[in-house]
Amino acid sequence: MKLSFQQKRDICTETKMLTDNIITIIHLDIYLSRGHKIQLLAMDSCKILFFVILHLLFITVPSIQAAPAKSKLFREYIGAEFQDVTFSDVPINPNIEFHFSLSFAIDYSSSSPPSPTNGDFIVYWDTKNLTPSNVYSTKANHSNVKVALSLGGDTIQGQDVHFKPTSIDSWVTNAIKSITQMVRVYNLDGIDIDYEHFTADPNTFA
Secondary structure (H helix, E strand, C coil): CCCCCCHHHHHHHHHHHHHCCCCCEEEEEEEECCCCCCCCCCCCCCHHHHHHHHHHHHHHHHCCCCCCCCCEEEEECCCCCCCCCCHHHHHCCCEEEEEEEEEEEEEEECCCCCCCCCCCECCCCCCCCHHHHHHHHHHHCCCCEEEEEEEEEEEEEEECEEECCCCCCCCHHEEEEHHHHHHHCCCCCCCEECCCEECCCCCHCC
8 A cells, every 4th residue: 555645754753652662672574565564573673773774665665565464474584504595495385475584684894804894784695596586586476475685694704793883874874775775686575684793882773
């Protein structure tokens, strides 16, 4: 369904009130799409990511729609272990809604050792088997499939991935630019936030 400007503003207001009461965030799933949904799960991230997601939502996605109350849902992280797993390796039941999360996009450099890039996210999933064309064809062949990207993750090259912004303003600017590019190139429907380690103080993160 299409949202009016007033409805969008109401969502922003209500969500801002919600995030003001959250100190830490554990897991945030927001699925964007042409006719898809926004979903907040047991949360463990907040205001910085809140503004990034809202920007991406209202700038890059034309409409949102609530999911059916009793829909069947299967959700799977894919691409993190580089085990040559493809979308076609997963049997897709046409009667179940499938959400794949490309894992992961990380704001760390590819150098050795890797270092934080302050919100400039880089693709770290298996790009050999999970390409933009793979995403397009899978979604074209299965109307019940949505594909998101997952931010953060646990480790990179054996070291923990930390949420570690050097500047809030530049982190937000870099995140919006890099994530928007990935969403457009891969024709993605959502963003999953999966930071598991934190260097920033709670006030910076919240």
